[in-house]
Amino acid sequence: MIDAYSWATPNGHKIHIMLEETGLEYRIHPIDIGGGDQFKPDFLAVSPNNKIPAIVDSDGPGGKPMSLFESGAILIYLAEKTGKFLPAEPAARYATLQWLMFQMGGVGPMLGQTHHFRIYAPEKIEYAINRYTNEAKRLYGVMDKQLEKAQHLAGDDYTIADIATFPWTRSWQNQGIELAAYPNVKRWHEAIAARPAVVRGVEVLASVHKPITDAKAREVLFGATQYAKH
Helix, strand or coil, X not given: CEEEEECCCHHHHHHHHHHHHHCCCEEEEECCCCCCHHHCHHHHCCCCCCCCXXXXXXXXXXXXXXXXXXXXXXHHHHHXXXXXXXXXXXXXXXXXXXXXXXXXXXXXXHXXXXXXHHHXXXXXXXXXXXXXXXXXXXXXXXXXXXXXXXXXXXXXXXXXXXXXXXXXXXXXXHHCCXXXXXXXXXXXXXXXXXXXXXXXXXXXXXXXXXXCCCHHHHHHHHCHHHHCCC
């Protein structure tokens, strides 16, 4: 049994989709990041960086429980546990891992900053908005060029690189992106969005997700609470 500690965010949806795609049995534990659940001791015990998602696998290596944080590490772990979405053949495996790292080091952090400065920042800073919107467009351009050559990011097979990246492209409007300007990304995005497991995955915790609109949630996520010692 996988216990998943998560919330309905792009990083959370990576794991929800992976769990649905692999068919692993799991329980979901909502971590309301706007309400400060990520700072509770029980959650910090499995995710010391106070970020979702995190998992505990009761049947980990050697049959012993194992906890993991960081969505990329979790995707690799679940792929290796099930033998799905991460090729065993070395060239295909490293192609997948490089595009996973592209998501972890580029797509996630840069689009996250784009969301922040375009939507959540208390003041509109033109330089920051332009910088991160332009970086979002650059990243979509990189993906579009790759997807001109292949069905999926790491080649013709659907892998954890696609599972990691897709949730971040669901909010393309918030990133100042016109998806039609990237026809290969659009084709890829629509194909993945139609997968039954993806449809189920993005619905996980959607009914309890709360928009970040009130002052308390903004303070918890972006203010002094985030930087206090926990």
